[in-house]
Amino acid sequence: MKDEKMLNPIVIQRADPMIYKHSDGCYYFTASVPEYDRIEIRKAKTIEGLRNAETKDVWKKHESGEMSNLIWAPEIHFINGAWYIYFAAAPDKNIDDDTFNHRMFVIENVNEDPFTPNWTEKGQIKTGWETFSLDATVFQHNEKLYYVWAQQDINIKGHSNIYIAEMENPWTLKTKPVMLTKPELEWEIRGFWVNEGPAVLKKNGKIFITYSASATDVNYCMGILTADESSNLLDKNSWTKSQTPVFKSSMENHQYGPGHNSFTVSEDGKDDILVYHARNYTEIKGDPLYDPNRHTRVQIINWRADGTPDFGVPEKDSPEIETPVKA
Template identity: 65%
Template structure:
């Protein structure tokens, strides 16, 4: 069994918005944005490092036109009530940045097999730009957390939470839990996106990413007591400083859009994220393919909050 200390970055090259899920079958399942933004791939490995050499399987391909026909972004794979679900954002050929959130479902034991069925759009309070959905279970309820543009609020996206009636349908109110307010959340774009949930030490933590997708991209952190009302915005406290950001000394730029997993033996917590190894980008950062998937161990502070440290350098 591989020791987690031997992790060498990058884990998977040219895969942004990485999502790693360790299943009860012992496999790590991986999906991420591909540079072409035209399909959803899934791969698996018994080790985190092995994901880089694992054979990807195409789960779904964009439509020729209409909905889900352009810019397929940030897929996440989840296992809920015995079935696999992939949440992703997609736009249309005639409006390539007007994203909505969609879900596909697979009832096979191994999600690299079986058929992925489109369950449709996840409907929210508005028909507006929305993306980067994640789900988590807590005290018998399934929750959905996502980024969306409120037509009444300046900026690009805020984070919202709502309960789910099933893995593709929201129920009850949607509540905003963070909006870009600090300077580090508003560089280039006013963005809160890419949420990931971590439950530990009697708390629920939600990491998220902020600012433009260049070297200014960074991670923030929300926290709530596990016994609080998660649909009450006042339950959530926000770090006034970024918790993970560019480290020029280690040549790691714009780290973010993360997920969480654990080491093979379950003894260590692992942060999965993307970053580039150079600062200057020609043209729009979205079309630069070199946001590589990376992984590193993180620890915990005395107050019970996660300590992500700094992005480690790439392996020589």
Template identity: 60%
Template sequence: METVNVLKPLIEQRADPHIYRHTDGYYYFTASVPQYDRIELRRAATLAGLVDAEKVDVWHKPDTGPYSELVWAPELHFNEGAWYVYFAAAPSREIKYKLFQHRMYAIRNTNANPLEGQWEFMGQIDTGIDTFCLDATTFTHKGQLYYLWAQKDVAIEGNSNLYIAPMKTPWQLGGAPVMLSKPEFDWEIRGFWVNEGPSVLKKNGKIFISYSASATDENYAMGLLWADENADLLDPAAWTKSPQPVLQTCFEHGVYGPGHNSFTVGEDGETLLVYHARTYTEIVGDPLWNPDRHTYVKPLKWDAQGMPVFGKPSLA
């Protein structure tokens, strides 16, 4: 981490950042671009190298149709021998739908380098619940691929809850969704009732799920779920939820609304937290179109019980 300044953004104007270190030794980066119109990838041999790495647009939204607006929160994963990008997009405003009716989709590339080769559109990932959904991630545990995402339940107050399901293929669910968390604590319902942006970390005999809550301004904060690695991950009772946020705005040092994180591995093997945040609160206009959510990276520390210590967003 000597070449990365953890007190400053690693990459500016990239929200919902996802950094993945592959077995080829490269770091791969994707995030929401300010225009929300495409999926952009970059790769580098080091984290610092991502800053000036070539940006490759691998997919552009169509002009009209069910996934032609607001491409949000892409994540790049290598599942079952191929590359997948999971993302959410909204319908065209021209076909009777309205915005914020996002559904989730996947694209696939079988090339060894996902910045090259052809990307195939795999279609919508249908959860069996026809409501607003987004922020999908995947992880494999004991040979089973899981899908983890945020979705609205019309019977539950709020904008989105967290769900998990097994996968039959990297683009199809293999079981019914199971709700793991819903907005309930005060810090989860500021501005909006939200649980979203889940990310998975396996360490110290546990499965951790971080997530983000509340409105995407300075109220945005991160929470944590965890389960024993030998538990049934599809059993909601197997999961414990922290009643307090694990990462939140640091007014003292001017880092606001940290959230929508991912985890990666440093060049020295340490676990790193990747997240976005703003450096000011006086947002002009709709926060959705404000481009100044920047990508940050910092070390994740651990306590004596093997639990992650997120600390403050402004400090290493």
């Protein structure tokens, strides 16, 4: 597939994207919608097919209470015969008057087809303390299920750090959280002190966790953690942190603030694919959170001789794909 170039963006106005290739050969897509009021999924036989695929709203925010505002970063996974979507949600303004007081939740569908209306709420993922938390992902390794997410610790400067824990089941943690990284390097603290949006890639005897850092404008970029697949993944010392960004804005290609990524594979299974969002302009009016033009993009990952991923730079938008003007 390396000689074939996909047209970008893949999906317009969808941030925090996740593309999951299922055993049926189809790709399932979910992401934050600009209204932050629901979770939608779409399905296609090809990655590019997701662009115009039919969407299905599988869950909508509550009218009030803990899951009634700012629905962020859903991720769809198939675990032990059932579908799960992990997401973050904030309470309405009547609760602590704090709309950014997110917590993490999960919904389940035991039907083979996730487009059926059989989604049920499994509740909040409890991490052991109640602070701003978001951007959960899961992965299986050596018959264990792991949960990786971003959360604030009021004793550590910054908005969020990256944690890992083993899971008892897809909605319950089994072990205490272990912090893998906190915002501390110059490129992680631009605008906001942030480590968030973890994503897991297993390859070449290694486990890689990418994450995003800094404010969600042109400064947004990606770092990476690396561990040996045979190491104790719950030991912080098993992980090595990149000292420079592995993916960042490209002024030449007019791609700004790339991040909050996920990973998938090509249709022929030969290539690993980076899935991410970025804007194609830098001037944002008002809060970047409410600028809708973070579009979903994809590109093939190259691999270095030492077995580590080379993400390159964000590729130019394809002239065939029309994108909205500035908000």
